[in-house]
Amino acid sequence: MNANGETKRGFGAIAPHIVRLFYGLGFTVFGLNGFLDFIPRPDTPMPAPAMALFTGLMGSGYMMPLIAGTQLVSGVLLLINRFVPLALAFLAPMIVNIVAFHVFAAPEGTIIALFFAAMEVYLAWCYRRVYYPMLAAVVRPG
Numbered sequence: 001m002n003a004n005g006e007t008k009r010g011f012g013a014i015a016p017h018i019v020r021l022f023y024g025l026g027f028t029v030f031g032l033n034g035f036l037d038f039i040p041r042p043d044t045p046m047p048a049p050a051m052a053l054f055t056g057l058m059g060s061g062y063m064m065p066l067i068a069g070t071q072l073v074s075g076v077l078l079l080i081n082r083f084v085p086l087a088l089a090f091l092a093p094m095i096v097n098i099v100a101f102h103v104f105a106a107p108e109g110t111i112i113a114l115f116f117a118a119m120e121v122y123l124a125w126c127y128r129r130v131y132y133p134m135l136a137a138v139v140r141p142g
Helices: 011-036 048-060 063-079 084-104 107-126 128-135
Strands: none
Touching: 011 063, 011 084, 011 107, 048 063, 048 084, 063 084, 084 107, 107 128
16 A cells, blocks of 8 residues: 555555565675674775774774664564564664765765665655654654
8 A cells, every 4th residue: 555545556566575675685684794794805995984983883892783783683674574664763873874984984885875775765755654653743652
């Protein structure tokens, strides 16, 4: 069903599922890599701003496992189609930082970062009805 209550047919009906699976797979793989380190590192050295950021994140002792864990859990939730809006909400600030990192510190990955950002925005749009209550200006608890 779309936002107007009409049932979608054809590619429009399966596109969100395909994007969700691809997005979830990406974050599951990158989250696992944060713990298992199976993706080879590039041969070229990191630019100085990127190195400074990673040095700080690694030096904190908890940020890199927290980032990898959030990516892994969110990716798996997307893959199994459970708590999808919550997983997207967890990944949204991460995507903002990934894009900013590549734009300002490591430009060679900007295209891929923007592709992942586009998937996030597309999926958030697909699930927009779930987010409407969060956008209320005034709410009462309970």
